[in-house]
Structures are given as C-alpha cells and as structure tokens.
Amino acid sequence: MSVFNLNDQNAHIDNKIIAGLERLSQVFxxxxxxxxxxxxxxxxxxxxxxxxxxxxxxxxxxxxxxxxxxxxxxxxxxxxxxxxxxxxxxxxxxxxxxxxxxxxxxxxxxxxxxxxxxxxNPLKEIVSEADEADKVVLWANISNLIAVLNKMGIISVQRTCPNCQYYSVNNEVHFCSLLNQTLFTKDIRMDCPEFEAQ
Ligand code: SF4
Known part of the structure; x- marks a missing residue:
C-alpha cells in the first residue's frame, strides 16, 4: 500500500496525514x-x-x-x-x-x-488565527512526533524537555527541576537554551 497511490491515499486517513506532512514540508x-x-x-x-x-x-x-x-x-x-x-x-x-x-x-x-x-511569516499568520485549544492539541502531536522520530534516530539533535536531565514525569504531570515548574503541554520546549542531555 503506497501513501502516494491515490486510491490507497484516499481510502486511509493515515496515508492522508503522511501525504499532508510531505506537502507541508514543501512550504518551508x-x-x-x-x-x-x-x-x-x-x-x-x-x-x-x-x-x-x-x-x-x-x-x-x-x-x-x-x-x-x-x-x-x-x-x-x-x-x-x-x-x-x-x-x-x-x-x-x-x-x-x-x-x-x-x-x-x-x-x-x-x-x-x-x-x-x-x-x-505566512505560516505564523495562519497559526496565530487558530483557536488556543487547537494549538495545544497541534503542539502536543507535533512534539510527540518529533520525540518518536528522535528515538528512531531520524532526527538527530534534540534539545527538547523529554530528553533533558531536568525533566521528569509523575502521574502524567511533567516537571522541570531547573525552572522548578510544572510543564503543561504549551510549556514543553522544542529547543531550550538551558537544556542538558540526560
Ligand atoms: S531545562 Fe529546558 S529542556 Fe530541560 S526540562 Fe527545563 S524547560 Fe525543558
């Protein structure tokens, strides 16, 4: 089953998501x-x-x-x-x-x-108009995808919270011991200047 075969693509949402991400990568x-x-x-x-x-x-x-x-x-x-x-x-x-x-x-x-x-900027304008709750869901999905791709060795350098020695998660509560604060989804960083590898 090919993501790019249009019959396969249009029959499965997974294929549409991947084809959509590929299309988005062209934007940059x-x-x-x-x-x-x-x-x-x-x-x-x-x-x-x-x-x-x-x-x-x-x-x-x-x-x-x-x-x-x-x-x-x-x-x-x-x-x-x-x-x-x-x-x-x-x-x-x-x-x-x-x-x-x-x-x-x-x-x-x-x-x-x-x-x-x-x-x-064209992307920034589109994102800024989205609903705050939708942005949080989008960021949760993007950050998870990046974390998994990093674990698979496809994305190499990652200065994100889940890879940092100051990060911990307890009962689904994420915490940064350097900033001494709970990290809600919107607080999870993709590129943190204080990041220290585990
Ligand atoms: S130091 Fe930065 S990367 Fe590390 S847990 Fe805190 S906010 Fe996240």
Missing amino acids: RVLLWEKAKEHKLSPIQIQLLIFIQHHSNDKTTVSYLAQEFNLTKPTISDAIKVLDRKGLLQKIAHTKDARSYSIRLTEEGQKVVEETENFV
Whole structure:
C-alpha cells in the first residue's frame, strides 16, 4: 500500500496525514528559496546564519552544525567558507585547541538574518488565527512526533524537555527541576537554551 497511490491515499486517513506532512514540508522549501534568491545565498546558508544568530558558541562549531542539520562536516565547512568570504560571519578560535572554532555573525550577517528569518511569516499568520485549544492539541502531536522520530534516530539533535536531565514525569504531570515548574503541554520546549542531555 503506497501513501502516494491515490486510491490507497484516499481510502486511509493515515496515508492522508503522511501525504499532508510531505506537502507541508514543501512550504518551508518554497518560502526559503524566495529569500535565498533575494540574497544570492543557498537555503542551507540562510538556515545556518539563522541558527548561529540564535544559539550559543558551543552550538556553532562545524561538528555541532553538521549534527544539527544532518549534513557532513565537509558540507558545513564549505558553506561556512562561502559565508566567511561574503563577510557574514567570523570564526572564533578556541583557546585550548586553535584548530577548532566557534562561529559568530558579523553585523552584515545579522542584517541578513533580520531580513530572512521572517520567511515563516505566512505560516505564523495562519497559526496565530487558530483557536488556543487547537494549538495545544497541534503542539502536543507535533512534539510527540518529533520525540518518536528522535528515538528512531531520524532526527538527530534534540534539545527538547523529554530528553533533558531536568525533566521528569509523575502521574502524567511533567516537571522541570531547573525552572522548578510544572510543564503543561504549551510549556514543553522544542529547543531550550538551558537544556542538558540526560
Ligand atoms: S531545562 Fe529546558 S529542556 Fe530541560 S526540562 Fe527545563 S524547560 Fe525543558
């Protein structure tokens, strides 16, 4: 039974959900391409700039970025070289090992992020109009799906609550011992700056 065979797809809701998710994944590609063309950058170069802008130095090394984006280190290094040549980022050598470095954005790089990270705005507008209860259900399903895909090894880096050492669940009550607070569905984080792996 194929998700993409229209008879199979239309006869089963599971197939429709998967086909729908595949269709949604195209949205990000299309929206990102528009920005990429405007700035003469590739979509992955824009994604790297946005990630670097919003994450700490320990997460902006070539190794970490390769894991984060499910790409090889040489592919990330090549993209970094191009962005460096364009003056959009700078390398900061580590004091203990001069061969390794973290990456920060230059002012010009930050400007590009400002002008491109709104590529998600069409989706943002649609989501903002949804009912709050529907948003909670949607987020519960999305976060569960991400957690399962992570366990299956399909999504590699995850800085989400269920993977964090500060997280616990008791009688279906989720709790963060760092923030010392109960985590309701809306509080579960997908990318937490305080995350510590278990
Ligand atoms: S520190 Fe962050 S990721 Fe960890 S449980 Fe608390 S809110 Fe979740």
